[in-house]
Amino acid sequence: MSYHEVIPFLPGNTFRDVTKYDYRKPHSLDYVNGYAVQRAPLLGIGLTPLEERQLPSPEELMSTMGTDPKITYGSKQYHTKKLEPRFVPAHVAFDKVVLRFDGYFKQTVHESVEQFHLRKVRIHYFVEDDSISVVEPPVENSGIPQGVLIKRQRLPKSSTEYYTIRDFNLGINLTFYGKTFRITNCDQFTERYMRETEHIELNPPDKMPEDPHQFTRNRPRGMSRHKVEKIDKLQRFLEYDRMVLRFFCVWDDRESMFGELREFVLHYYLVDDCVEVREVRKPNNGRDPFPILLRRQQLPKSFDELSNATDCAKYTWKDFRIGGTINVLGRRFLIRDCDDYTKEYYAKNLGIPMYEMRAIPFDDGERRPQDGEIPPYNGFGSVEDSLGSCKYLVLKPPKKDFIKMLENEHKVLRFVARLDTRNKEDKGRLFVISYRLADDMMTIYEPPQRNAGIIGGKFMERTRVLKPGSSLSSPEGPSYYEASDLYVGAAIDVFHRRFILLDADEYVFNYMENFPHQFPFSDPRHVLSKAKAFIRGREGSIRTALEDRCQKIDLGHFKVERKALVDTMKCIWEGALTQHEAITLARQVEDENRLVDYRKLIALF
Secondary structure, three states: OOHHHHOOOOOOOOOOOOOOOOOOOOOOEEEEOOEEEEOOOOEOOOOOEOOOOOOOOHHHHHHHHOOOHHHHHOOHHHHOOOOOOOOOOHHHHOOOOEEEEEEEEEEEOOOOOOOEEEEEEEEEEEOOOOEEEEEEOOOOOOOOOOEEEEEEEOOEOOOOOEOOHHHOOOOOEEEEOOEEEEEEEEOHHHHHHHHHOOOOOOOOOOOOOOOHHHHHHHOOOOOOOOOOOOOOHHHHHHHHOOOEEEEEEEEEOOOOOOOOEEEEEEEEEOOOOEEEEEEOOOOOOOOOOOOEEEEEEOOEOOOOOOOHHHHOOEOOHHHOOOOOEEEEOOEEEEEEEEOHHHHHHHHHHOOOOHHHOOOOOOOOOOOOOOOOOOOOOOOOOOHHHHHHHHHOOOOOOOOOOHHHHHHOOOOEEEEEEEEOOOOHHHOOOEEEEEEEOOOOEEEEEEOOOOOOOOOOEEEEEEEOOEOOOOOOOOOOOOOEOOHHHOOOOOEEEOOOOEEEEEEEOHHHHHHHHHOOOOOHHHOHHHHHHHHHHHHOOOHHHHHHHHHHHHHHOOOOOOEEEHHHHHHHHHHHHOOOOOHHHHHHHHHOOEOOOOEEEHHHHHHHO
């Protein structure tokens, strides 16, 4: 121990070692096989070596422990590492744990008949940091700014303390910043948390008192004893505020010079029986933009002079009907339609059925370009590019169906086909037609055949193929082959060449059977019902003929090849079933090697 270490640790009694100038601290963390480990420090501050710890020898260790059988024979407690409880911070343990209490406070009203307003609030207590927020749910037409009254913060209980969860209970008063809140109730989660976690038994909940001002407003109005009924504007405002009826009208002014048929929208405000008329603006109509024909006001039923605007009777919502006419300051308007809310309002209050409020068709006689009039294909680019030049002034690339491309990526239907031609040289040629489900494109490949005299390879690049009778310049647009048009036995025309589909791989049959609504030839139920309808009334002859033909090509154990069975059944079905439908029936009773059990097939009928 150095000399300065025995001096009392008081201000002015400490001395610094002037010979020491290196205060670097060595690292104690390291990585072994990618894992962070902590080693025992061997060097101190300034890289000074530390004293080595002397570990006791095994003999000394055994002598101190004695002859305990647990040490000799082993015990679980000496082999398992003692786990110390990990420290969990409050923001992790109590994250999103919020307690909710319902309460109210009274706000004094000065210079009024009302003594106070009862304002209901919700007190949120955040267990994470003991913060509190007070929120007042908004009430419609209250006239009072509502929402967050006190932002989330720790609320002081006194000059030295803050409110905690121990200070909360039901049926008590809490004072936040000089305002007293009465807690009446809480939700189920808060009640369970207080009982199980804080071990606090809550008081019985209090009944929320009724606001005398709100009770007065909700009280039904008594019938007036006077003959002239007095209109209560406040009651109408509370009952009909923001309720507007909308009608679609037409003003026919074609009898006057330069007059025409014009469309308007009439708004009727139920809160004060006012009417507003707006003109429907149309592009290039040649008029100045003055949308409002009549500002919001009560509309007189007859108008000959200005005095009629205040003296005569006014229109009410009961005077409007679809098909009726109204006088808008000397203009005759025809009501031809209204919106859905207006129809529901009339059906509820006047009992008019919905089917009677049908819209009157409207035709202003103007010639408009038809949506279906598309110019023919100009031959530049694809059909979509040519169509885009007609729709947009600034050209845009045609949109692709990305959902279809993602769902059908790498899904290809492959068929074996032959060329249907009269040339003897081309009758033996076989092709593989690949149909991509992602973009509806076809590729034709011809496998090389030995001694055929024709070089195999790619017969057609990937492209979309038009159906017979369709062209790129057709008014309805080009029609391409789809996946539902391809099946075994189908004939397709590809650029003036006719191909007959002979077979397909197993993926094609499995894919088509998973979507029977799109591929009816691969629907087992539909095909079986179609076959039963054909053999109805001649079951014996069909069964006997089918069994006789299958016995001739039997490979043993009542098994026949699928291709041989389908070729044999062509003359039996007499064209009632296509080749693909016959394969669908055979696939129901075949094994992995395409061997069909014809006894099970006959039993299906």
